Every structure is written in structure tokens, then in C-alpha cells.
Amino acid sequence: MNKLLMVTVLFAALLMAPSQADARDDHLYNELGGTAGIEQIVEDLLFNSIDDRRIRHHFEGVDMVRLHEKLSEQICELAGGPCVYTGDDMVKSHTGMGVTRGDFNALVEALQLAMDDNEVSVPAQNRLLARLASMYDEIVGL
Ligand code: HEM
Numbered sequence: 558m559n560k561l562l563m564v565t566v567l568f569a570a571l572l573m574a575p576s577q578a579d580a581r582d583d584h585l586y587n588e589l590g591g592t593a594g595i596e597q598i599v600e601d602l603l604f605n606s607i608d609d610r611r612i613r614h615h616f617e618g619v620d621m622v623r624l625h626e627k628l629s630e631q632i633c634e635l636a637g638g639p640c641v642y643t644g645d646d647m648v649k650s651h652t653g654m655g656v657t658r659g660d661f662n663a664l665v666e667a668l669q670l671a672m673d674d675n676e677v678s679v680p681a682q683n684r685l686l687a688r689l690a691s692m693y694d695e696i697v698g699l
Pocket residue numbers: 612615616619620623624627628631643644645646650651656660661662664689690692693696
């Protein structure tokens with residue numbers, strides 16, 4: 558194969574190969590309504606959490622604008638969306654808070670309610686909850 562042909566074939570192969578971004582599984586991200594949908598769900602989750610007497614004390618004095626921004630980024634990234642989480646790691650964020658199993662479950666309920674209100678299907682809800690559940694040990698009992 559002459560050099561020009563080889564370069565042409567290589568270039569064509571590169572063009573045809575799916576890029577990293579295309580290969581990303583963004584199905585869940587889309588089911589959550591994309592970035593705008595996730596931001597709305599997180600807003601509702603935070604309102605539900607401060608309405609819930611079991612966990613509202615954790616949020617007293619917290620910068621809710623930052624929490625909304627970081628949690629939205631994190632869920633977007635976790636769902637396969639085009640976001641990059643820029644917040645602190647889960648251990649650092651929750652150390653000293655004494656989050657219990659009951660608190661964790663209450664927050665999950667607040668999130669389920671938020672997803673119901675935003676018409677996310679139950680299978681999609683469960684896929685997000687399964688991804689969040691893997692962080693349990695980094696958040697509870699610190
Ligand atoms: C899977 C479950 C959870 C996830 C994914 C999560 C995620 C996050 C994220 C991304 C932040 C922001 C970190 C930053 O500021 O850089 C944060 C902070 C916080 N989380 Fe969680 N969290 C979870 C569970 C909980 C629970 C169960 C509670 C209490 C009921 C809680 C209370 C808080 C509070 C109060 C802050 C703010 C800390 C501060 O700014 O001083 N989180 N969490």
C-alpha cells in the first residue's frame with residue numbers, strides 16, 4: 558500500500574470509529590431529562606429534604622446554591638451526561654455529619670418523590686438509585 562493510500566485509510570478508520578463521547582452510555586441522562594431535567598430534580602430533592610423533619614437539621618446553614626450545583630453535576634456525570642463533577646469527594650463532604658442509615662433512606666425517599674414529580678419512569682429511577690447506593694459506605698456513619 559502506498560503511503561498516501563495508507564494515510565487515507567487510517568483517516569477514514571478514525572472518522573468511522575466512535576469517539577469516547579459517542580461511546581458514552583447517556584441513556585439514563587436522557588431519561589432524567591438531560592441537564593435541565595436533572596437540575597430540576599435536584600432542586601425538588603433539596604426542597605423535599607428541608608421539608609422532611611427527619612433530615613432537615615443536616616441542611617441548616619449549608620450553602621444550598623453550591624450543594625445544588627455540585628449534586629446536579631454529580632448526578633449528570635453518574636447518569637452518563639456531559640458533565641464533570643467538581644465538588645469534594647463523598648467522605649470529605651459528609652465527615653462529621655453523622656448521617657445514619659435512616660437519614661440516607663429519607664434522602665432516597667426525597668429523591669424518589671422528586672423523580673415522580675418530574676415524571677421519570679420507575680426503571681430509570683431504580684438505575685439512578687442503584688448507582689447512588691454504591692456510595693453508601695462513603696456517606697453513612699462518618
Ligand atoms: C447517595 C447519597 C448522597 C449523595 C450522592 C450526596 C452528594 C453530595 C454532594 C455532591 C455534596 C456537595 C459536595 C461539595 O460541596 O463539594 C454533598 C454535601 C452535603 N450532603 Fe450529601 N450526598 C448524599 C447523601 C446525603 C445525606 C443522606 C445527607 C443528610 C441527610 C446529606 C447531606 C449533605 C449536606 C448537609 C451537605 C453539605 C455539606 C456542607 O456544605 O457543609 N447527603 N452531598
